[in-house]
Amino acid sequence: MRPFLLSLMVPALCLAQAPSISVDQPHFDFGKLYGDAKAVHRFKVSNKGNAALNISRLNPSCGCTSTVIGQWTLNPGQSTEVEATFNPVGFRGPVHKSIQVVSNDPANPTVDLTFEAEVLREIMPSSEAVFLQDVQRTSPRKVSVRLVSGNGKPVHVTDARSPGAPYLSCSVRPEGNDAWVDILLEGTKIPASRQSGTDAVVVKTDNPRAAVINVTVQWELRASVVAEPGRVAWVEPAGKEQRSKVVLKQVDGKPFRILSARTTNPVLRVEGGGKGASSRHDLQVVLSANAKAGMYSEKILVTTDSPDQPEVEIRVAASLR
Known part of the structure; x- marks a missing residue:
């Protein structure tokens, strides 16, 4: 019986030997802070267990930094401090931050140290x-x-x-x-x-x-004169004239005149402008048959006499093979 009882007691004793992390006050309130003054607080961390406590790392949330002041390994009964520095620059109003302390405490491997502040500006x-x-x-x-x-x-x-x-x-x-x-x-x-x-x-x-x-x-x-469609695109063989209809409309139904139409490439032209005032103008966007094979990304700038929309942009894309 004695060897059997002894074999039961040894594992029980081994399990009892463990560190235990403890924090006196895990939360701190800095109160009101101005936006250019750093604030510092030290949290007291202790080992309440009966084996060595090893603090392996600290994981601060953004906006603060932290470090251990003193020892990273605490024997039973020993204490150290974790210093938290908060830089309020860029913050405003209530702020809540945390620092995660990671250790070898088997029952509580991570402990959160938290603080809050109300950040004010001048x-x-x-x-x-x-x-x-x-x-x-x-x-x-x-x-x-x-x-x-x-x-x-x-x-x-x-x-x-x-x-x-x-x-x-x-x-x-x-x-x-x-x-x-x-x-x-x-x-x-x-x-x-x-x-x-x-x-x-x-x-x-x-x-x-x-x-x-x-x-x-x-x-x-606000766009008062709109182009429908606002973008013209062709994927066609080169050497053939391409045409697309574009309608300019005044969204409130007010008449306007087209004064000019400029293109970013001479192979493009616009037909149908230069008429009298109307709330709608039907235009033809024409790509010349002289356009060579290749990729085109161009713009048409239509000038109007509308004070709310003196210029309308129409984008033109073409892939000629």
């Missing part, structure tokens, strides 16, 4: 990107961005403009400690060939911690 824009869609070229459109004071002091804007975009203008109006930046898009100043774009409005303040604030403006003009 000046907080209500939006860093604005969208202006379905804009009529002849009707200016305005959008406003509020610059919210994050420190209780008035926001003073020293300059606001969009370099390289003469069709965007800015004005500033205060409201309490905040300031509004009104951005005006004037479609009549947009080049006739452009129907959409993305520009940056640069706002400057007298606050050294928020000296420059960038606001992205995405805009798209």
Whole structure:
């Protein structure tokens, strides 16, 4: 009986010898942080077991870094610290992050250390990107961005403009400690060939911690004259004239005139333009029989007298064999 009892006790003793990871406070709240000040907290990690605890690695989530301060191997009863550093640059509002501690604790091989913070900025824009869609070229459109004071002091804007975009203008109006930046898009100043774009409005303040604030403006003009189809394509043998019908329509039914039609290749021409005003114009896109074999990717630019749509683009593709 004794050898049998001893054989049962030895495995039981071996199983009892194991490390046990323990964290005093696995969660920490940094509270309110400004966007340019790094924050550091140390979590206390202990070995409550009766065998050596080996910390093999730390897996931080994005936006923070971590390291073990002291020992990576803890004997029973020993402790160390895991230092978490959070860089709030690029964050705004409530933030929740974690660090995964991986060890040889058989019962709990991964432990999550978590922290939270509310990231504030000295000046907080209500939006860093604005969208202006379905804009009529002849009707200016305005959008406003509020610059919210994050420190209780008035926001003073020293300059606001969009370099390289003469069709965007800015004005500033205060409201309490905040300031509004009104951005005006004037479609009549947009080049006739452009129907959409993305520009940056640069706002400057007298606050050294928020000296420059960038606001992205995405805009798209409403198409008042459309081409149906907007793309012509041929896959044909060379040496034969190709024709396709394209209809230009005014979406509101208003009459307009076609003033000219320019092509990017002399083997292309447009027939049917130059007539009187109408809400619909039937055109013929013609590829000359002189076009040689090969691949073609061209454009036709039709100029109209419509103030909302001075230019219409038609794409042309051909594969001649």
